[in-house]
Amino acid sequence: MSWEENVRKVVPYTPGEQPKVKNIIKLNTNENPYPPAPAVVEALKNMDAESFKKYPDPTCDVLVEAIADFYEVDKENVFVGVGSDDVLAMAFMTFFNSDKPVLFPDITYSFYDVWAELFRIPYKQIPLLDDFSVRIEDYFGENGGxxxxxxxxxxxxxLPIDAVEEVIKRNPDVVVIVDEAYADFGGQSVLPLIDKYDNLLVVQTFSKSRSMAGMRIGYAFGCKKLIKYLLDVKFAYNSYTMNMPALELGSLAIKDRAYFEKTVSMIVNTRERVKKELRGLGFEFADSKTNFVFAKHKEKSGKEIFDYLRANNIIVRRWDAPRIKEHLRISIGTDEEMDILIAKLKEFLG
Structure with missing residues (x-):
């Protein structure tokens, strides 16, 4: 018998490319094109390196309290982790332990099935409709989450908020996770529903709207009992998940509401302009309330366009998967970056 027979084998998540070369317009991982809040930049310059010799606060109070204040909830309703990936992984481990399958769409964040495989959680991927919309009735049957x-x-x-609420309402005996990584760009948050449904976990992140993907800060909201269960698993797994700079800088970032609203507004305005430009060039896509557009061209293949842009130092995201291989996910950059993208697309499309 080989030791390899006891290895937990999984197909890992494939993250977006992080190029090492400069002079690349990077529109492939939905990062924010603007810097973090000014207080974050200033604090980073003056950070006391002596403090790094000690462990960070395991309860993450400075960050938890700042998030609770911003969203006007009790700190017992807040959970934080190393990016929303860490928060979601903890939630999968904590709440999905039945023999029934957890349900999520076939085209969605591709980490969900990876975690399900890793943690040996049964799951079922529900096909989106042809227009990539969710049919909520598909989530009304018996399931494990x-x-x-x-x-x-x-x-x-x-999905409109009343449709999401209907899914929550129809699944009172399991936990429903609503991943709102992009909600700040025009989506409606179901956060107000945590007081109404004790089986709801709402997950958000600093990586997109708060320009801190490199700091790895994620957070979640739920009823106090739900959050307590999450914390129990966290402290059984790793008490010191978040480092000291992330706690301090994250708390400063979320306090600057004016800067947050300004940069989000800039991205939304750029997105709306780019949507018009892309439609004029023959692209088709569902309306986006995020900081990206998921589009395919009426005539040219996704691979052709992807390769042309890559050859011209513009990186977008493409998956070689049956239902979406002709689509490109284009992150919204600065106006200058998007002008170059549109110019190159015009050049290619003639």
């Missing part, structure tokens, strides 16, 4: 990204990634489509 539900996960919905809203707005969805990579499609950008959004």
């Amino acid at each position: 539900v996960v919905l990204a809203n707005p969805n990634a990579p499609t950008g489509a959004q």
Whole structure:
């Protein structure tokens, strides 16, 4: 018998390319094109390196309290982790332990099935409709939990809040996770529903709208009992999940509401302009309430366009998967970056 027979084998998640070369317009991982809040930049310059010799606060109070203040909830309703990936993984481990399958769409954040495989959680991927919308009735049957990204990634489509609430209401005996990584760009958050439904977990992140993908800060909201169960698993797994700079800088970032609203507004305005430009060039896509557009061209293949842009130092995201291989997910950059993208597309499309 070989030791390899006891290895937990999984097909890992494939993250977006992080190029090492400069002079690349990077529109492939939905990062924010603008810097973090000014207070974050200033604090980073003056950070006391002496403090790094000690462990960070395991309860993450400075960050938890700042998030609770911003969203006007009790700190016992807040959970934080190393990016929303860490938060979601903890939630999968904590709440999905039945023999019934967890339900999520076939086209969505591709980490969901990876975690299900890793943690040996039964799951079922529910096909989106042809227009990439969710049919909520597909989530009303017996299951071990539900996960919905809203707005969805990579499609950008959004379910109205009453439709999401109907899914929560129809699944009172399991936890429903609503992944709101992109909700700040025009989506409706179901956060107000945590007081109404004790089986709801709402997950958000600093990586997109708060320009801190490199800091790895994610957070979740739920009723106090739900959050307590999450914390129990966290402290059984790793008490010191978040480092000291992330806690301090994250708390400063979320306090600057004016800067947050300004940069989000800039991205939304650029997105709306780019949507018009792309439609004029023959692209088709569902309306996006995110910081990206998931589009395919009426005539040219996704691979042709992807390769042409890559050859011209513009990176977008493409999956070689049957239902979406002709689509490109284009992150919204600065106006200058998007002008170059549109110019190159015009050049290619003639």
